[in-house]
Amino acid sequence: MTQHLVVVGGGMVAQRLVEAMRDRDADGRWRITVLAEEPRRPYDRVALTSYFSGRDADDLALGDASLWDDPLVSLRRDDKVVAIDRAARTVTTERGRTEPYDHLVLATGSSAWVPPIEGADLEGVFVYRTVDDVAALRGYVEQLKATKPVVRGAVLGGGLLGLEAAGALQALGAQATVLQVGTHLMSTQIDLGGGEALRRLINGLGVGVRLNAMTTRIRPHRRGGVGRLDMADGGRVDVDVVVVAAGVRPRDELARAADLVIGERGGVVVDDSCLSSDPHISAVGEVACIQGQCVGLVAPGYAMAEVAVDRLLGGAAQFPGADTATKLKLAGVDVASFGDAFGTTEGALEVVWADPVAGVYKKLVLSDDARTLLGGVLVGDASAYASLRPMLGRELPGDPAAFLLPEGGAGAPDLELPDDASVCSCNNVSAGTIRGAVTEHGCTDVGAVKACTKAGTSCGSCLPLVKKLVGTELAKQGITVSSALCEHFALSRAQLYDAIRVAGVTSFTEVVARFGTDLAGRGCDICKPAVASILATTAPAHVLEGERAALQDTNDHVMANLQKDGSYSVVPRIPGGEVTPEGLITIGEVAQEFGLYTKITGGQRIDLFGARIDQLPLIWQRLVDAGFESGHAYGKSLRTVKSCVGSTWCRFGVQDSVALAVLLELRYRGLRSPHKIKLGVSGCARECAEARGKDVGVIATDKGWNLYVGGNGGFTPRHARLLAEDLDTETLIRTIDRFLLYYVRTADRLQRTAPWVDEVEGGLEGVRAVVLDDSLGIAADLDAQMARHVEEYEDEWRATLEDPEKLRRFASFVNAPDTADPSLAYVPERGQARPATADERAAAERGEPVLVAGTTLEVRA
């Protein structure tokens, strides 16, 4: 018989518990009701800060939404549980519903703790815990910004949450100062040396830090709201908004009222199977006091959820102990702490590398024989975190110091992780499980392994390690995971791009000579177009210029799109989809004269099909004379900038989307890239241009433009994600310039922006850091490169028509340039021509009455 599991609380751990139960309870022994206080589905609280850097609440969604459509799962939002009746085994909610349970799980999490200081209840004092807290803070700061040139914010608390809150304040455009009661920042996780390095890095971001700063009173401003903080040392800090991030307390009030055993410092006391003092009630996550403590991190919460589910299904799982490793996700600052970070183990040795100039502090804690890794602190450069953390409690190969030296130094030895080493602590995935995904489940790339094991799907900090493990495992199976372009180049496209750019070589022969694997090789259909594409942005020249002509795919070579019968289609550029009646008439006349099949494309322009190679120059002469230019529909390059009609005509439009689309299309036309690029511009939030389905989507707001990146349609549709908000037009263009060129420089061959954003260093955050904060110091270079592209753009069809040498490539036959390809055959359909099928050709050859003709087929209306 189906039993009823009631989960109190709708946070990340509750979500994980439901997910785990539905994954493992194949027979449907448990139906689950989740009673949540917040009015929304469980969301990614760890990523709360990113809500400030522009994402909307939906982007914080966790896991697969279909979980909540499962008939055995019921989620009641906005219905807080107010009482537990342990004798009757029921819970009662605020709305008066009584829910009976066979087993109850408390996953109520914790609440922000506000110290009892006078003024903590004033308007303008916020906590930082939920989406609603964050939204309220955002609203308040935006209201202040309307009347004040500078909004001064203070964060009480210099821990993980406090620093995230400070980053959030800054992202909102407020000044931020962190007031830390103790001697250094993040004192729970890192030592004094690390705290000092962190303070310098945080200062470098423009966030103020005051240490040993105890706030004794929050004073109101005479015009309302907060105005000033009084400090214990007699100092004062003027403020307009205060965020209290002084710590959290477990939400154990229900359990207290139900007389469950409560820990000394709060929390529902549970054993290693997550059972409370009542065998029908478990507690998981931050509300649980397990092994004597409440842990405010998501990974141990997930582990508890797995244990609780296992027990409900008759298993014997035990909580393995809290993994308190943490990694701070404040843009631009890397902090990680794991294991015995303070060296409290008896006899522990510390190896420290500190470079105050570079803002780096790294420490490893080792056993007394200096071999076994016990813990560590990494500030300023946490790149070693992913590979070191799983080595906790194990012997490090070689000299431990090698793991701390900057990249390019001696280099850390390669770590061969034992199978039971945990790689993804969010989802508790071991190295062995990841290897198994490759060896037993046939996964051949990181994406498949992520889907199969869930590794790296939560915080993503282990992804570099997952990538490495997958690569190593595939290599062992003899599957080539080399990033080499092809047999002619051992480099990846991104490496080759850098090599060509830095070396300044401009021809394929030079590229082969400098970077090829074999001097005798003359490339292939993979590397030649890739090199052509690279040279197009490192040393711009016409597609048919000299040796470059030999590198082009037929589409680029004849500047048209090859169709199935060997004929081509022609697409003139129609920037932003805006076309005059005269232009339309010209296109119609050309189509009529050459007997071309016409179709409107998805990119708001017109495709003319069935042109023979020898007709292309004639067709283009007509189009160029009428003012049209190449639409690059054939290129791995900018295709179109789709737009809605915008504020000039639309009743709802707030910005002139057509004007911006035309400007963008003319700016980026002809830009060669690893794959095609499409842009979209919508004039208001109704999004009629479907801009979020594009590589770069721009949506108008009252204040400017929101910029989305990494969307596409096709085989794997993806919505573009928000990169920046409310940009003015100049900043918008500069940001798109950099985004596109950063993509052009670093993407793999035929990799569109969506997978690129997922895989490029740092993901979307990394892209944001590069294009908005210039974290790589390449912005000026990218800007100059785009300026050069815009400067040197020429219509490649016009240039071709002006050069008889280039026109010779369009002959149908080298020895009979006036003879049309006799193999082409067409039949009429719906008033236009289409290629004849094999059956129709055969029938015509047998003399049956099938209307088959060349492209000049006369079509009856």
Add this chain to the structure above:
Amino acid sequence: MTVLDTPPAVTATWTAVCRLDDLAPERGAAALVDGEQLALFRLVDDSVLAVQQQDPFCGAFVLSRGIVGTRHVADEVVPTVASPMHKQVFDLRTGACLDPVGKAPVLGLAADLRTWPVRVVDGIVEVGGPAVSDGPAGGGA
């Protein structure tokens, strides 16, 4: 391997097709010889090779528009063309299909290409006929 522009003994007649200068280096060009469509390829060393213009994997007459390159086959660097339609790779000297990319030829066509002997005399490209083979067995021999 024999020298590429040495005519096989069986070739009876040579047809002048075009000047070497009419062919772009490392690209193909279509030619009509005795009513048949050929694809001529001028390699980096100015030698010229000829195969059928029809792509057996799609039936369209397009092979001259493919990308010319090389491929290592058993310690030898083989000149190749990749079909512009679906990227099947062919050995330009023998016509052999080196990579069908998981596809089969259309009904009635062989995966390997017909080849023609080619010689360059005083800057004129000549194609030998009748054709010496229907496939790689005798091609280039």
